[in-house]
Amino acid sequence: MSEAVLVAGGGIGGAAAALALARAGFAVKLFEARPDPAEAGAGLQLGANAVKALRMLGLEDAVAAAASRPTAIELRLPGSGRVVSRVALGAAHEARYGAPYFHLHRADLHRILFEAARAHPNVEMTLGCGVVRSAHGKSGAEVTLADGREVSGLALIGADGVRSVLRAGVAGRDEPRFAGMLAWRAVVPATEANMATPPIATVWMGRGRHLVHYPLTARREINLIGVVEQADWKEESWVSPGDPAAMRADFAGWSAETDALLGRVETAWRWALHEHKPLSVWSAGRVALLGDACHAMPPFLAQGAGMALEDAVVLANRLAGRRDDIARALRDYGEARRDRTARVQKASWANAWRFHLRHPVLRTLVYGALGAASAVAPGAPGRMYDWLYSYDPAMA
Numbered sequence: 001m002s003e004a005v006l007v008a009g010g011g012i013g014g015a016a017a018a019l020a021l022a023r024a025g026f027a028v029k030l031f032e033a034r035p036d037p038a039e040a041g042a043g044l045q046l047g048a049n050a051v052k053a054l055r056m057l058g059l060e061d062a063v064a065a066a067a068s069r070p071t072a073i074e075l076r077l078p079g080s081g082r083v084v085s086r087v088a089l090g091a092a093h094e095a096r097y098g099a100p101y102f103h104l105h106r107a108d109l110h111r112i113l114f115e116a117a118r119a120h121p122n123v124e125m126t127l128g129c130g131v132v133r134s135a136h137g138k139s140g141a142e143v144t145l146a147d148g149r150e151v152s153g154l155a156l157i158g159a160d161g162v163r164s165v166l167r168a169g170v171a172g173r174d175e176p177r178f179a180g181m182l183a184w185r186a187v188v189p190a191t192e193a194n195m196a197t198p199p200i201a202t203v204w205m206g207r208g209r210h211l212v213h214y215p216l217t218a219r220r221e222i223n224l225i226g227v228v229e230q231a232d233w234k235e236e237s238w239v240s241p242g243d244p245a246a247m248r249a250d251f252a253g254w255s256a257e258t259d260a261l262l263g264r265v266e267t268a269w270r271w272a273l274h275e276h277k278p279l280s281v282w283s284a285g286r287v288a289l290l291g292d293a294c295h296a297m298p299p300f301l302a303q304g305a306g307m308a309l310e311d312a313v314v315l316a317n318r319l320a321g322r323r324d325d326i327a328r329a330l331r332d333y334g335e336a337r338r339d340r341t342a343r344v345q346k347a348s349w350a351n352a353w354r355f356h357l358r359h360p361v362l363r364t365l366v367y368g369a370l371g372a373a374s375a376v377a378p379g380a381p382g383r384m385y386d387w388l389y390s391y392d393p394a395m396a
């Protein structure tokens with residue numbers, strides 16, 4: 001086998017890219033800064049588009065076994081508890097888009113991807129040693145690792161997350177932008193009553209804040225994510241602990257259901273939301289970006305992991321199709337992905353607007369219209385995302 005493709009970062013995107021490239025016949029060398037990128041994070045959502053990417057990686061069944069299949073998403077109002085809109089998921093989502101909708105713990109998705117990549121004979125992993133520098137020329141790319149070693153390869157994929165070291169080489173110096181919001185996450189044990197209720201994702205839409213919860217059935221847990229507009233606290237970290245009492249206070253009294261869930265929070269995590277502005281060019285010569293390193297986005301459409309999985313499949317397909325011209329293949333990959341990820345980012349912000357409306361008149365008008373649309377044409381709210389879930393990365 002010829003020189004390897006180098007992958008910086010072994011998160012969801014890096015592990016998926018390593019596996020996709022290995023399955024396409026490339027040798028892969030993956031470098032991950034953490035010594036043990038194991039249990040971290042909380043729940044995440046995967047729509048049919050992301051599950052189709054997992055199917056391409058041969059992992060749909062493994063992920064299905066660790067996931068729950070929500071039957072619907074409900075948008076509700078704190079106080080009254082009114083259900084403004086309901087989008088059917090479950091069988092309806094699968095029939096319409098050709099793959100199921102999953103909820104699962106990030107650690108479970110990451111373990112499945114990471115172990116599949118590690119077990120592939122074409123993949124060599126170096127853990128606990130991040131990439132500190134990169135360079136590229138006409139015939140290859142090179143990384144310098146934290147321990148001083150230099151490794152060269154056919155191409156280099158920057159999947160090193162929102163604080164990417166490799167991004168500067170492609171996009172110049174542009175730091176991720178603080179999105180003016182703080183996000184809470186927590187996982188609480190599910191009660192017998194929770195387990196007996198159909199698995200639904202509920203979005204409570206408050207003024208300048210919202211709270212989402214859904215069951216992670218395979219773990220008998222409930223995932224809670226709360227987002228609050230604020231300008232003061234800006235720390236971008238997935239592992240920053242928060243005060244459970246402060247999380248409870250942000251959403252106190254919204255409903256008996258949310259008070260009960262929040263009352264069971266013993267450990268809370270918080271992170272300040274950051275995003276990258278969309279890039280028009282995703283590669284420079286033999287270096288390309290993937291996942292959050294390229295298009296970190298707010299979580300209001302629950303597509304961060306999904307976009308990284310799609311990237312991985314499209315990247316491997318483009319490289320496999322143009323082994324004779326790697327730089328061109330990387331350029332094609334970026335061109336195939338940039339409009340879609342920018343649209344997802346924009347749609348994510350539209351949800352932030354919808355979920356956080358403050359003015360009482362606007363709330364009455366927007367939620368009234370949403371409710372009326374749901375009543376007249378129950379499928380309509382879901383169909384506005386046909387463009388998102390019908391995408392198949394194998395065909396892109």
Ligand SMILES: Cc1cc2nc3c(=O)[nH]c(=O)nc-3n(C[C@H](O)[C@H](O)[C@H](O)COP(=O)(O)OP(=O)(O)OC[C@H]3O[C@@H](n4cnc5c(N)ncnc54)[C@H](O)[C@@H]3O)c2cc1C
Pocket residue numbers: 008009010011012013014031032033034037040041042043044045106129130131132159160161162163164165185238239290291292293299304305306308
């Ligand atoms: C610890 C953690 C917890 C998370 N929890 C959640 C969650 O609960 N819910 C949710 O929706 N999303 C969560 N995410 C984010 C989600 O995984 C990503 O938004 C999405 O999956 C895109 O994946 P990615 O691979 O591009 O980025 P990430 O998943 O962030 O992975 C980037 C990887 O690159 C590694 N890395 C960073 N710098 C370097 C370097 N210089 N050299 C080598 N490796 C490097 C990081 O250690 C990390 O493993 C979490 C991410 C992390 C890292």
